[in-house]
Amino acid sequence: EDQVTQSPEALRLQEGESSSLNCSYTVSGLRGLFWYRQDPGKGPEFLFTLYSAGEEKEKERLKATLTKKESFLHITAPKPEDSATYLCAIYQAGTALIFGKGTTLSVSS
Amino acid sequence: EADIYQTPRYLVIGTGKKITLECSQTMGHDKMYWYQQDPGMELHLIHYSYGVNSTEKGDLSSESTVSRIRTEHFPLTLESARPSHTSQYLCASSGGRRDYGYTFGSGTRLTVV
Numbered sequence: 090e091d092q093v094t095q096s097p098e099a100l101r102l103q104e105g106e107s108s109s110l111n112c113s114y115t116v117s118g119l120r121g122l123f124w125y126r127q128d129p130g131k132g133p134e135f136l137f138t139l140y141s142a143g144e145e146k147e148k149e150r151l152k153a154t155l156t157k158k159e160s161f162l163h164i165t166a167p168k169p170e171d172s173a174t175y176l177c178a179i180y181q182a183g184t185a186l187i188f189g190k191g192t193t194l195s196v197s198s
Numbered sequence: 199e200a201d202i203y204q205t206p207r208y209l210v211i212g213t214g215k216k217i218t219l220e221c222s223q224t225m226g227h228d229k230m231y232w233y234q235q236d237p238g239m240e241l242h243l244i245h246y247s248y249g250v251n252s253t254e255k256g257d258l259s260s261e262s263t264v265s266r267i268r269t270e271h272f273p274l275t276l277e278s279a280r281p282s283h284t285s286q287y288l289c290a291s292s293g294g295r296r297d298y299g300y301t302f303g304s305g306t307r308l309t310v311v
Contacts, residue, residue, distance in 0.1 A: 093240075123299050132288050132302030133241075176241070184256065185231050186300060188241040 091116040091181050095189035102196050105166045110192045112177030113159040121180040122160050124153050126173045127191065133176055167196045201225070204289050204303035211279055211310055219274045219306045221289035230272040231300065233288045234258060241288065247272055279310045 096111045114122065121140055125133035137146045139155040146153050150171060152163045162175055174193045178186040202223040211217055223230065228249045233241040243256030247266040261283070262276050272291075276283055286307050290300040 098238075125299070130304070130307075132290070132304050133300075135299035135301070138299055178241075184254075185243050185246050187243070187257075188233075190238065190240045 091179065091187060093177055093179055093187060093189035095175075095177050095192050097192060098190065099193045100195070102164075102167055102194065104168055104196055104198045107163070107165045107167070109164070110162040110175055110194070111159060112162070112189055114177075114179050115158075116179050116181070119179065122155055123178040123180070123186060124160070124162055125176040125178065127176055128173050136175075164194070167194070169196050169198050172196045202289060202291055202301050202303045204287075204306050206306060207304060208307045209309070211308070213280055213310055215279050217276050217279055217308070219276075219287055219289075219308070221272045221274070221303060222270050223272075223291040223301070224270065225291060225293060225301065226269065227291035227293045227301075228269065229292045230266070231290045231292075232256075232262075232264060232272070232274050233290065234260070235286045235288055235305075245274065279308075281310045284308060284310050 094113045124136040127133040137153040142157045174191040176191045178188040205220045230247045232245045235241045242258035244258045244260040245264040247253045288305045289303045
């Protein structure tokens with residue numbers, strides 16, 4: 090069964106304290122791994138898509154990487170405005186994206 | 199500006215009432231989706247559509263129904279609301295290029311009392 094597991098569930102960081110979020114997945118034939126950011130009371134906002142092991146993408150303080158079993162979202166020198174829930178999802182062929190429960194990041198100044 | 203809109207944003211309704219959650223997108227996307235999200239839980243797919251007159255049920259057992267008569271419009275209907283339907287409902291759409299991901303609406307927070 091295709092599934093996505095994210096860890097940790099919650100992460101508290103000081104401003105400038107770099108860290109990583111993990112997304113492990115099981116799927117028969119990965120057709121895309123997606124990262125989204127979700128702010129309270131809003132819908133998820135697309136960040137990155139990764140397709141193959143070794144692929145990396147960056148956007149401001151965020152960098153997403155992919156291996157054959159997991160993806161990491163690295164946050165470098167985070168700021169309070171990076172506080173949000175980060176969701177990982179994989180594309181399930183024939184239907185739609187299936188999501189993990191997310192990691193809620195809190196960055197304090 | 200191309201976008202996806204959900205109305206209402208918040209709804210409190212009594213048990214047994216019929217409700218329709220509206221979702222419209224202006225991007226011309228063929229594919230549209232409804233997800234249900236409870237606090238601290240993953241998004242669960244409840245319905246999806248790959249085009250006009252095409253609808254399918256997702257993994258989550260749902261008592262809701264959907265219709266897709268126009269490309270831009272994908273409403274979700276609950277014939278008889280129950281307290282167990284209390285949740286956040288998110289609508290999304292996607293275009294031809296998969297690497298663009300989904301565009302989500304802001305959601306409808308439904309409370310059934």
